[in-house]
Amino acid sequence: MSSPLRVDREKLVLGVAAPLLAIVTAVAITSAVMLLTGDNPFRAFSVMLDYGSKSDSQVWIINKAIPYYLAAAAVAIGFRMNLFNIGVDGQYRVAAFFAAVVGGALSLPGIVQIPIILLTAMACGAIWAGIAGYLKATRGVSEVITTIMLNFIGGSLIAYFLQEGRLAERDENIVHTTDIPDSSFFFEIPTDPYPIHGSIVIAVAVGIAYWFVLGRTRFGFDLRAVGRSEEAAEASGVSVKRTVVTAMLLSGAVAGLVGMPTLLNESGNYGIDFPEGLGFTGIAIALLGRNHAVGMGLAALLWGFLERTGTQLEFEGYDQEIVGVMQGIIVLSVVVAYELVRRWGIRRQQRQVGEQLAAARNGKTATDPAEVSA
Amino acid sequence: MIPAPKSPPPAEDAVPAVELRGITKRFPGVVANHDIDITVRRGTIHALVGENGAGKSTLMKILYGMQRPDEGTIGIDGEQVSFRSPADAIGRGIGMVHQHFMLADNLTVLENVVLGAERLHGIGAAARRRISELSDTYGLGVRPDLLVEEIGVADRQRVEILKVLYRGARTLILDEPTAVLVPQEVDALFENLRELTSEGLTVLFISHKLGEVLTVADEITVIRRGTTVDTVTPEGTTPRQLAELMVGSELPTPETRESTVTDQPVLTVSGLHLSGRDADGLPREVLAGIDFTIHRGEVLGIAGVEGNGQAELVEAVMGIRRPDGGRIELEGADISHAPTRKRREGGIGYIPEDRHRHGLLLEAPLWENRMLGHVTEPPNSSGPLLTAAAAREDTRRIVAEYDVRTPGIEVTAGSLSGGNQQKLIVGREMSHHPRVLIAAHPTRGVDVGAQARIWDEIRKARREGLAVLLISADLDELIGLSDSLRVMYRGRLVADADPATITPEELGTAMTGTATGHLEHDAGSDDASGTGSDETRGEESGE
Structure with a gap:
């Protein structure tokens, strides 16, 4: 039976899909918010990465x-x-x-x-x-x-x-x-x-x-x-x-x-x-x-x-509140993304179960058309 | 019993009331219906039979506009239609009486009928006139001013029928209308249906009870595995032929004859008492003086209309509810106050009535569900630690041995079909070598394959010396599997019967509370099941 392996791969796909979806969504929405308020999101991200990776x-x-x-x-x-x-x-x-x-x-x-x-x-x-x-x-x-x-x-x-x-x-x-x-x-x-x-x-x-x-x-x-x-x-x-x-x-x-x-x-x-x-x-x-x-x-x-990089953003002329916005967006994206992926996973699983049953049925129905018409 | 007069052969009417051609409906991964062909002639009762999960309900949802078919056509009175919603279907004169009533308890019958259809005749005198008119025409005997909460199940059903007639339905779909009725009420319903068809209305009747279908229908279409297999008339068919059409193979029977009953008591319940409150908050006895003993190798069946205390009895025996009096003994040991886990460890296996709510963690994988209820026992744990690898291994064994159809043991229990969920539960309970098995509606909502499998397991359990308490609404199942039968009514075990001689009809009569004492198979005289014999039998131990 190879099915346990397949399901495990399934789990892995689901496990990676959710955080990926969450990060992409969060970055996209945050960028959109910053663009709307007239700031450059890409510079902000690079400031955060730079400052955040300093040892202190x-x-x-x-x-x-x-x-x-x-x-x-x-x-x-x-x-x-x-x-x-x-x-x-x-x-x-x-x-x-x-x-x-x-x-x-x-x-x-x-x-x-x-x-x-x-x-x-x-x-x-x-x-x-x-x-x-x-x-x-x-x-x-x-x-x-x-x-x-x-x-x-x-x-x-x-x-x-x-x-x-x-x-x-x-x-x-x-x-x-x-x-x-x-x-x-x-x-x-x-x-x-x-x-x-x-x-x-x-x-x-x-x-x-x-x-x-x-x-x-x-x-x-x-x-x-x-x-x-x-x-x-x-x-x-x-x-x-x-x-x-x-x-x-x-x-x-x-x-x-x-x-x-x-x-x-x-x-x-x-x-x-x-x-x-x-x-x-x-x-x-x-x-x-x-x-x-x-x-x-x-x-x-x-x-x-x-929190750390948010203070630095302020020095760079960004509104400090943008970090609060980011935190909120990240939490929302994660919750929504995980729920979406979870539902998608359940549907996928039900389909697999359905396919398995259908396959088993077709194997059987092939033998009994005679009695159907009886 | 009403002698079942067949309605006269309908007038030559070339245009069928409902015509379904090549209906196919797919859900993700599953084909619910395919190539459905049904022709329903006007003025007839047309029955649609098939086992649970055969696709009857999906088909009716399509006809009522709740689902749209992927392929095929629907014709109403010779005209091809396409329904987007139930409102479209109602507009075309199709009405549906659901299995679960959709009535507001705190409104009167009149208010319930006009609710949502105020535009037809208003809410006043005109509406009332129309209701009386309909009620008289079709012999429904509806009293418009009673509150719905005051009327019984059969009357509520008539209100539902009146509701769809009031909205101008010419074709009525009834989804398992007899499931909630006792036999006498079923006969009355059938009378009503015949009234309807004699006035030119058409009835589509969904059921899986073959006896009823043969009694009432003019034509019967059998649906199996999502497609129509054949259409027959009751005159040319026997229940057995019909059942075989439904199942598509040789029919399993719940019969178990040669007795394995011993005289060693395993589960003894005496004087069990539980008080509770009814819907109005008034105190009432939910269980009153329940006494029974189940011996090794014995199946004790409890018959009764649902809601007469069966569920509470099971929960009291399992320790989920605390009875306020009485004693429960497991092989001589008093377990009246033991917690549920102790009882389970002590050897009580439990197949709960509602497997979704009480038997499974729907969002957990199969192997975790295999642990549920037995987490303190090997192979699930050793000391305080779980042994997941062993539990997984054993889940694979259960899946293979009990034929649970699943792609693997990591899928969630909620993804499986009802029959496979039930097989998993049965496998789990039997894997811990119980001494008592409590099976509440073990084959409800499962397909015939799983049903046969579960019956086999119960028979096997009995052979191996288990004591089985079987609660079921399926009287054939009860009579077929049990060694002794009790009838439960309003929290009391009011009568007992011998499954070797009793008929489902006699048992059904007793379930209405009209009989007490020992039920004899009625061979001419009616003194045993009649109401006159109340105090004549002394063997009921209770009070």
């Missing part, structure tokens, strides 16, 4: 991509089972805040303290997401609503504690938590001109775990089964409610790590200037990377590339 830009892009990737992975865990965890943003901020508080309060050796900080962050993120999971499983409340609400509640909670005399201190104009001891900073990978954050190993580990648990374990199969058909999963013996809660806990735990590259490699504390909105970027990157462990890595790098 590359380090910047990689460091930026680390939290993006973690946020995307957190969102993707939900997506794989049809849960829309829109609350990664709140989860990572709550997690980073309390992890920073714990880190600032202790002064243990780094090898002990770093894991404590990471575990605190994961636990806080998991609890924050778990509330939504619990409400969904027991009361049927949509996780979209609860996680959005929890974003606001989380923001207020942090605002309450992030005041002098509560869990924070003032340093000139910046209010922030107590600095973590130097020994608790994460290592760095020395590169030229700046070092790459060592927290990249967290991102890689999460990526591998994501791929392995979802694709290679029974638990991952149950989770994906729920994502594809809740009813079929229930009938097959998966406890949908428990899977919902577990998936939200996992998603939240990974979300808890999103703030760690910043905390452990850059700031050393949680202040009012701690980055916000990474959770929403994560949604776009998960979409862009098709919830795929490697795809999301590429998408995170692309996102970093666009």
